[in-house]
Amino acid sequence: MRIATSQMYNRPASMMTRLTAEADSIQMQIATGNKLLNPSDNPGAYLRLQGLKQRTADDGAYAANIGMAQGLLAQTDTTLDGVEAQLQRALELTTQASNGTLSDTNRAAIGKELDSIRDALFGLANTKDVRGQPLFGGASGDVAYVRATDGTISFAGTGEPSAIPIGEGATIQGTVTGVAAFAAGGSDMFAVLASFATALQAGGDVKAAADSAMTGIKASLESVTLARASGGARAARLELDSDRLIAAGEAREDVRSGLEDTDVTVAVTQLQKTLTILQATQASFSKLSSLTLFDYLR
Structure with a gap:
């Protein structure tokens, strides 16, 4: 069997070129920490990585929304705590005012404090x-409540609070409307306080007005309590959703790392093996290329 001189040189030269390229690629993987330098290196893995990156981006947006919703719920609870404190004080004052031994002057002073509480609640x-x-404005509006020229306070918002996306097909409301927070039981806390303050300013027997006011204030307190409980339940749900996103992200990172990250130990071993074969091929080619015709005739 005769082997052409060109074939004798081309085969080892081609092998050396391939081994050199392989060694360069492995060195680049070690340097960058990335074993997928080009989509063509592993098309299947590359497509999976694109899907993982998209889900990571989506979950990043959901995590940001969860953080915003948590902030809104915390602010809502803090504000409702302030409302609750004001209503509790109003209830104490109403109880005092119902005492038949108080003078009209004392009741008028209580009426003024109730007006101040109403302003604070506004x-x-x-x-x-x-x-x-x-x-507490619902879906739209510059303010939640407005005060008319006659002093009447009314809800100015519209609709329900905007739903915040926190997952695929999942949303949550970060707050409640003023109607749900302050008048769920049909009692308008602003009207209740205004009516009783007016009765106190007028003087005379306020027993009936005080009883009505206490009923209304207690109803408003119940509305606030229910609103806070609802917010607490949603905050607990957000904690679970946040934990879910974290767990999913960690699992996804493990998959991504397996597809993309270079295993340095394995890569170094492969590089040494490749370089050893390359050096052996180079040595063989050098020896082969130094042979003369007389070497073949011996």
Whole structure:
């Protein structure tokens, strides 16, 4: 069998070129920590990585929304705590005012304090959230509550609070409307306080007005309590959703690492093996290329 001179040289030269390219590729993988330098290195793994990266981006957005919703719920609870404190004070004052031994002057003073509490509640009801929107305004509106020229306070918002996406097909509300927080039982805390304050300013027997006011204030307190409980339940759900995203992200990172990250120990071993074969091939080629015709005729 005769072997052409060109074939004798081309085969080892081709092998050396391939081994050199392989060694360069492995060295690049070690240097960058990435074993997928080009999509063509492993098309299947590359496609999986693109899917993983998209899910990571989606979950990043959901995590940010969860953080925002948690912030809104925390602000809502803090504000409702302030409302609750004001209503508790109003209930104490109403109980005092129902005492038949008080003078009209004493009752008038209580009426003025109730007016101050009403003003404080108006301010709390118009609290702005971290986005600059009314916390209890529902879906839209610059303010949640407005005060008319006659002093009447009414809800100015519309609809329900915007739903915040926290997962694929999952949303949550970060707050409640003023109606749900302050008047769920049909009692308008602003109207209740205004009516009783007016009765106290007028003087005379306020027993019936005090009883009505206490009923209304207790109903408003119940609305606030229910709103806080609802917010607490949603906050607990968000904690679970946050933990779920973290666990999914960790699992996804393990998969990504297996597909993309270089195993340095394995890569170094492969590089040494490749370089050894390359050196042996180079040595053989050098010896082969130094042979003369007389060497073949011996």
